[in-house]
Structure formats: C-alpha cells, structure tokens
Amino acid sequence: MLRAEPHFAEVFASPRARMATAEEVISSMEQDEVDTSVVLGANWGAPERCREANDYLLESAARHQGLLVAFCGLTPGDTETAALEIERCAAAGAMGVGELRPDVMGLDMSNEATTAPIYRALERHRLILLLHTSEPVGHFYPGKAGMTPETLYPFLLLHPSLTVVCAHWGGGLPFYALMPEVARALEHTYFDTSATPFLYRPQIYNHAIQMVGEDKVLFGSDYPLMPQRRPISEVRSLSLPQRVENLLLGGNAAKLLGL
Numbered sequence: 437m438l439r440a441e442p443h444f445a446e447v448f449a450s451p452r453a454r455m456a457t458a459e460e461v462i463s464s465m466e467q468d469e470v471d472t473s474v475v476l477g478a479n480w481g482a483p484e485r486c487r488e489a490n491d492y493l494l495e496s497a498a499r500h501q502g503l504l505v506a507f508c509g510l511t512p513g514d515t516e517t518a519a520l521e522i523e524r525c526a527a528a529g530a531m532g533v534g535e536l537r538p539d540v541m542g543l544d545m546s547n548e549a550t551t552a553p554i555y556r557a558l559e560r561h562r563l564i565l566l567l568h569t570s571e572p573v574g575h576f577y578p579g580k581a582g583m584t585p586e587t588l589y590p591f592l593l594l595h596p597s598l599t600v601v602c603a604h605w606g607g608g609l610p611f612y613a614l615m616p617e618v619a620r621a622l623e624h625t626y627f628d629t630s631a632t633p634f635l636y637r638p639q640i641y642n643h644a645i646q647m648v649g650e651d652k653v654l655f656g657s658d659y660p661l662m663p664q665r666r667p668i669s670e671v672r673s674l675s676l677p678q679r680v681e682n683l684l685l686g687g688n689a690a691k692l693l694g695l
C-alpha cells in the first residue's frame with residue numbers, strides 16, 4: 437500500500453519512520469504522562485485512502501474523548517472536493533486540518549482562486565490549519581521540502597484571520613518576527629516544536645519564545661518518529677520559568693483548542 441503512495445515511499449524510506457495506531461499513542465501517553473495528543477492526518481495520494489485514514493483518526497478521537505484530538509488530511513484532487521471532506525470531518529469532530537504538505541498535494545497556496553473553497557471551509561468551522569514547513573538551509577532529511585519562510589509568509593499575509601500552526605518552528609520564520617511587519621502578520625500564527633531534536637539545538641526554545649511570544653509556541657513531538665518522552669525531557673531540562681514551561685507543554689494548545 438505504501439509503495440502506491442509516492443509521498444509515503446519518500447518519507448518511509450527511512451528505517452526510523454513508523455506509523456502508530458491509536459492504542460500505541462495512548463500507551464505512549466500513559467508512559468510519558470501526556471494528557472492529550474493531537475493526532476494528525478497525512479498527505480495521501482488516493483482520495484479513498486485519505487477518507488479511510490480520516491475516519492480512523494475521527495473514530496479514535498471519539499473513542500478516546502479528551503485524550504486524542506483529530507486533525508484530518510485533505511483529499512487530493514480538486515479543492516471543491518477537498519472542501520467537502522473538510523465539512524465531513526468537521527461534522528465528525530475534527531478540530532483542524534493537517535499536517536498539510538501543499539507540495540505533495542499539488543496545491544499552489546498562493547493561488548487564491550483555486551484554494552478559496554478550502555479556506556472558506558476552514559473558516560466556516562473555525563478549524564486550525566497545520567502546515568508542514570522546512571528550513572531553506574541546512575542538512576537534508578526525508579520531508580525537507582515544501583513551504584519555507586519565503587512561501588509561508590506571503591501565504592499568511594493572504595489569510596490574516598486563519599489560525600495557522602507552522603510545524604517544525606515554521607522553518608525558521610520566528611526569527612523574522614524581529615521585523616515589526618512580520619510580527620504583525622503572525623497574529624493568528626503558532627509554531628510547533630515537532631522534531632526539534634533532529635533539527636535545532638535546544639536553545640531554539642528560548643530564542644523563539646522571545647521572538648514570537650510565550651503564547652505562540654506549541655509543544656509537538658513528531659511521535660512516532662521519536663518517543664514523546666525525548667522532547668518532553670529536552671523541554672524540562674531547559675530551566676524555563678515554570679509558567680512558560682506549562683504554556684509550552686500544553687497551556688497554549690489547550691487554549692487554542694478550547695480544551
């Protein structure tokens with residue numbers, strides 16, 4: 437099945453890459469004392485597989501109410517159909533869409549006419565859009581592609597009221613928040629910390645929090661790429677003020693998700 441999905445063939449070429457069942461996530465959460473996990477959809481190439489995976493995420497979140505929050509994948513193909521899938525998932529309890537890789541989905545995020553149905557559906561249901569982002573420089577890894585600060589920033593300017601979470605620290609966009617106009621454009625933009633141990637030195641937490649604000653950084657693990665405990669221990673070793681650590685490890689996410 438994975439071989440029939442070009443994107444998965446790329447990402448899962450790494451021996452570290454895994455997929456997890458809902459039960460594995462729950463057991464990891466019990467071990468590492470995680471209250472709630474946001475489980476994300478993937479970028480499937482076939483609409484029927486995308487819908488099947490979305491159903492699994494939504495059923496798992498319904499079965500483990502309060503423990504799992506589902507974000508859904510977008511069906512590939514025309515954006516009117518993708519918008520219908522957003523409607524269907526929102527009705528079944530999805531709280532967001534993502535982790536979206538527009539490059540894999542063949543979506544030109546700067547083309548307002550094509551993508552309008554998607555944004556209308558997101559805004560109608562007040563859903564969060566979680567985007568995969570990458571650094572424009574540095575070492576290569578499977579998945580280092582797609583949106584970088586250069587394409588992310590104009591996209592955010594086009595959709596100022598959309599709540600967007602930029603995965604993996606927005607590929608470095610927080611550093612540009614030192615520019616006043618960029619900071620203004622990030623009013624509804626958040627950054628998640630997923631995969632940090634593979635990407636940055638731990639100083640990133642302190643620096644980025646100073647640049648975008650303590651309320652804008654959301655802890656993410658990238659589980660099952662690594663155990664949840666690894667980045668949690670990293671955050672706990674930083675000696676952040678307790679209040680800031682609490683916001684990072686869940687307070688900000690709970691507020692954003694209305695938990």
Ligand SMILES: [Zn+2]
Pocket residue numbers: 535568569579603604
């Ligand atoms: Zn990602």
